[in-house]
């Protein structure tokens with residue numbers, strides 16, 4: 001289990017990294033935390049001819065906010081994200097989700113951007129990006145563009161990015177008001193990829209009625225699944241058991257999970273229903289108890 | 295590609311070596327530096343046997359290339375004891391039967407050392423969560439959890455005595 005030979009480059013800044021990526025064409029690969037890439041290289045499922053190591057790009061390691069948008073640099077380690085008070089205060093859904101990624105030892109190295117670009121259907125961060133409709137900032141040598149999460153994930157392990165492009169930062173909208181969120185998943189063991197995961201964020205008006213809600217599920221399809229009907233079903237109402245049941249039924253009707261070694265399709269569908277009711281309920285209770293942000 | 299020169303500090307000692315980019319840090323530590331206390335189990339990040347400390351954080355050495363450790367500070371299990379005296383955690387592993395064959399032990403010691411530094415008074419749940427990053431096929435984990443808990447208590451006593 002040793003990787004195949006490759007050329008190794010350690011650019012000092014973003015322009016150098018992008019120029020290397022451009023010149024290496026389809027043979028080049030970015031290495032960030034290496035926690036997904038190196039296992040598949042060791043197993044020779046990936047044999048890139050040229051590795052471009054962005055661990056030295058300190059400019060891509062940051063957490064900032066301007067009150068409306070939370071900005072996280074792609075090289076920010078998952079462990080740094082998990083322990084950031086700023087992220088916890090402004091986008092607690094991220095903090096709650098990151099704790100489920102692998103283990104302390106992999107989060108010390110794995111990055112926020114690496115997980116999003118890797119786009120595993122069960123991964124926590126792509127799900128959170130979808131749930132909050134974050135924006136991905138992407139650069140190539142001669143272009144910079146941004147893509148909404150809803151357009152970024154294409155299929156299993158595949159995103160809208162080209163081989164000459166790099167993710168540089170992710171932006172998440174900061175919700176104000178009476179906001180609550182919840183992330184829950186079921187995995188075989190702590191640290192394993194989720195069988196099914198669910199994420200919800202909602203906002204209440206002064207009378208505990210839902211004014212906005214985003215709900216998404218992971219592990220049920222090739223990409224995180226946004227339940228866009230959730231808003232129509234729940235907005236304008238207080239949360240009741242009947243309403244929760246209705247959302248769960250819609251979820252059960254819209255997911256088409258596959259059976260595999262770890263879980264049958266029927267079990268995944270059941271998990272999707274149960275986790276939906278749990279996250280919506282918990283997000284609602286949290287929003288009711290939340291202090292109103294200034 | 296040709297060889298690349300790297301300078302790494304391991305357990306306080308400076309190493310300057312030429313390596314192929316594809317050499318894993320775990321192999322560098324074991325084969326080039328001869329520090330065989332770090333073990334290699336799965337080579338894909340799952341078992342935790344190869345865990346070391348790099349710049350103060352517990353990481354899998356099988357998921358890092360040796361070239362990436364250039365100018366970094368590494369600690370392996372050989373670097374834990376000070377002047378031949380084992381750390382409290384190591385002693386408690388002996389006392390609480392935290393190991394049998396010892397294959398997993400070096401990695402667990404490196405993880406828990408980092409963990410306790412950042413979280414000196416963890417709950418049993420937090421201890422177990424951290425241990426979920428390690429596979430032990432012998433002990434059933436009970437002795438390991440006890441060794442960590444006893445270390446937490448010992449550290450607390452020491453803090454109280456000092457104040």
Ligand SMILES: Cc1cc2nc3c(=O)[nH]c(=O)nc-3n(C[C@@H](O)[C@H](O)[C@H](O)COP(=O)(O)OP(=O)(O)OC[C@H]3O[C@@H](n4cnc5c(N)ncnc54)[C@H](O)[C@@H]3O)c2cc1C
Pocket residue numbers: 029030031032033034035036037038039074100101102103106107109110111112113114115116117118120122123124125165166167168191192193194338339340
């Ligand atoms: C034991 C174990 C358990 C795990 N459990 C989970 C889990 O439960 N949930 C989960 O989500 N993940 C899990 N992971 C994977 C997670 O740890 C990885 O950190 C993450 O998937 C990839 O991030 P990375 O920074 O390590 O990226 P890398 O492995 O370095 O890169 C992954 C891919 O993204 C590309 N890439 C990285 N950064 C950029 C960039 N800025 N621009 C363009 N392309 C880029 C690389 O070229 C590569 O194709 C686990 C890993 C291990 C070893």
Ligand code: FES
Pocket residue numbers: 333334335336337338339340341342343344345354355356357
């Ligand atoms: S050998 Fe590195 S985690 Fe198993």
Ligand code: FES
Pocket residue numbers: 392393394395396397398399429430431432433
């Ligand atoms: S003591 Fe044998 S594997 Fe843990």
